[in-house]
Amino acid sequence: MDLNRKITFAETVFAQEVDGEMVLLDMASENYFGLDEVGTSIWQAIEACEGGLQCVLERLLDEYDVEEEVLKKDLDDFVKKLLESGLIEVKEA
Known part of the structure; x- marks a missing residue:
């Protein structure tokens, strides 16, 4: 996982x-998405960190009792799902 990337939420x-829990509406596809407690924490960390993945990782490590490598994988999986759903864009920071 490249922690130098930055996430931006799709304008739609x-x-x-x-x-x-976070409820997302993508106006472009008219699809609703629901995030569980952990997904909501990640979404809020992305907002608070202005999309910087290194900051998101550090924030979540402070919040949860989890090994860093496990969290990196989970964060990477979550970001991939958001990207595949068209909810975010990922750029080099």
Whole structure:
């Protein structure tokens, strides 16, 4: 996972937290997505870190009791799913 990348949310995606979980609406595809508690934490870390993956990783390591390599893989998987769904763009920082 290249932690020097930066994530930007697609302009067509609207996010709203409902009962501790994030609900996403992609206006382009008219699809709804629901994030569980961990997905919501990652989404919020991306927002707080202005998309910088190194910052996201460090923030999540502070929040969760998890090995760094496990978190890197989980974060990478999550980012890939968001990218495949057209919810984000990934750029070099």
